Amino acid sequence: MAPVTNEGPGGTTVHRITCTHDCPDACSAQVTVTDGVAVGIRADSTHPVTGRHLCSKVDRYLERVYSPDRVLHPLRRTGPKGEGRFEPVSWTDAIDEIAERWTAIIARHGGEAILPFSYLGSMGALSAFGPTYRLFHRLGATQLERAICGGQALAINRAMTTPLQADPELLVESRLIVCWGIDVVSTSIHGWDLMRKARKAGARLVVVDPYRSPTARRADTHLALHPGTDGALALGLGHVIIERGLADQAFIAEHTTGFDAYAAEVAPWTPERTAAETGLSAEAVEELAVALATTAPAAIRFGVGMQRADGAGSAVRAIQCLPALTGQWRHRGGGIVNARTMGLLNYEKLWGPIPPTRRVNMIQLGRVLTDPQLAPPVKALFVWNSNPAVITADQNRVLAGLARDDLFTVVHDLFVTDTARYADLVLPAPSMIEHDELVGSWGFNYVSRNRSAIAPLGQAKANAEVARLLARRLGLDEPVFAMSDDELIRYCLDGSGAEAVGAGYERLDTEGFVRVPHPGGDTPFAHGGFPEPGGRFGFASEVFDRAFGLGPVPHYRPPAESPETRPDLARRFPLRLLTLKRPHSVNSSYAHLPVLLGAEPRTLIEINPADAAARGLADGDPVRVVNDRGEVSGFAAVTDHVARGTVVVPFGRWLTDGPGANALTADRIGDLGGGPTFCDALVEVAPGTVGRA
Secondary structure, three states, X not given: OOOEEEOOOOOEEEEEEEOOOOOOOOOEEEEEEEOOEEEEEEEOOOOOOOOOOOXXXXXXXXXXXXXXXXXXXXXXXXXXXXXXXXXXXXXXHHXXXXXXXXXXXXXHHOHHHEEEEEOOOOOOHHHHHOHHHHHHHHHOOOEEEOOOXXXXXXXXXXXXXXXXXXXXXXXXXXXXXXXXXXXXXHHOHHHHXXXXXXXXXXXXXXXXXXXXXXXXXXXXXEEOOOOOOHHHHHHHHHHHHHHOOOOOHHHHHHHEEOHHHHHHHHOOOOHHHHHHHHOOOHHHHHHHHHHHHHOOOEEEEEOOHHHOOOOHHHHHHHHHHHHHHHOHHHOOOOEEEOOOOHHHOOHHHHHOOOOOOOEEEHHHHHHHHHOOOOOOOOOEEEEEOOOHHHHOOOHHHHHHHHOOOOOEEEEEEOOOOOOHHHOOEEEEOOOOOOOOEEEEOOOOOEEEEEOOOOOOOXXXXXXXXXXXXXXXXXXXOOHHHHOOHHHHHHHHHOOOHHHHOOOOHHHHHHHOEEEOOOOOOOOOOOOOOOOOHHHOEEOOOHHHHHHHOOOOOOOOOOOOOOOOXXXXXXXXXXXXXXXXXXXXXXXXXXXXXXXXXXXXXXXXXXXXXXXXXXXXXXXXXXXXXXXXXXXEEEEEEEOOOEOOOEEEEEOOOOHHHOOOHHHOOOOOOOOOOOOOOOOOOEEEEEEOOOOOO
């Protein structure tokens, strides 16, 4: 199917677009447009991954496009910050005001007093990375470390230069699939389709997750370990495999180094010790270890969920040792599965030279905005593709920072989000069907070219266009700021890895999407080729040690807050916190729309029946989840989906009904890569004060 085809009379056309949500699937969809209005959206069945269906969110995407809450023209604040009272202004006035305020701030405090804040509300190259980055680089603004999601694994991949990943589409050939810290059903529905095919062919599914997620409910085995103890489990699995003589000694001898040091590290991690640390049974640890070593091919798909703990980076490295230990890299459908397309696009060409300016971690936004000793202070905040009032840690401190009268805040978004309620100016953004884009999937090996299906609603302008307007007003005359979106896409692809493997501009423009070959083929490390000296996998890795200073062999780093590591704190707050994404939203993107509010109209606090009974709570009772950082109110959902000693608070809900999950989380940074520790938190649950359900 071409990107645009005619379909029937009356000016009806069908446009192919690729979803730009922060989701691994990057689905291809067909948008039906009649007389300039999008009237339907459906899956593009010609896409090998998307197939015949979209997720529950994009299936109702036009509710988002045509929501009555859309921001359709620039807005200027008229009331106190946080109240969300605005009046319309022209684009000219908005751009003038931003340029004048920034110029004055730079003159007094320097460029580092300006902080750009974004993440992957759109995965498109132009929206997420493009000339907006270059604009702030030219201004000498503070740089943002964007490590809030999967930062640990990404950091390890960068350090190793070649990610230890196999083609995810080969999951259909796996005979054992381990989903580790990922709810595939909720966050990668087309990844789940592949797993279903594998299971029909005889594969076994094991889910490692503290929560009995929709994926865990469908699994053959669910291992509900304590949050943040994934590293202990990985080391314990290594112990059993070696102790039982199940390691692939031929693969180890031919393609690895440092085995003896690794064996010494895992030696103390008996099934009993592993069970005591993780909350699992010793038998469950032994069973999974034997299955990993005796089933081929066996694939591990680990996710972001297990990368929210103090020792998550070390846990990722410990997991990476398992396919080398068992020789799973020999097999199609074995090893660790994920895509490797992101490095194929020349994002660096778009954002230009990176100046040596101050760097701050996005997880610590509240600390940055409220630190009286920070020099220079942050005086201007520009937010796009993100909703930091909801998604960053230590929420109460973030809101205090956003409420500063001396902080000039601009938010570019489709809606007046919780962050936008604190903005001085709100700029209207288009939906993903309203502008051109280039998309590299981070879950599968596809690159896509989007052309807009409809014109931008109202006065909405895409990120790249806003960057062009601001650059022109500020007198920045680099050629990138004069390029159209189409020219930027050509520029990004020219000389890129995507172009080298057949996903150049002309083919993408004609076909819409192109599957790129997985580096190394179907068995990328069957014969070595690991990103370490000699092409061998380093169980004791000097590359890892030099990059992170954590030693060459993976160690276990326990949660920073748990009953075991903080017994003093646990006396007041005895429950472990899990903050979970919901299947009807992408982070906070759908939290105010019918697709989520219809499925979960109120905040549900999931608690184990034993913990509820100990506190005199019944299903539906109003409850409060509290610790020293904050409090979240909701209604008890008493369920065995959550293990005893753990409580689940949904992540991503807007603050309409009060503080969200991040009111309880710490802005502590994990062991490597600047990753978060959202699930290293202790809380207590107490009766609430609102009426019973």
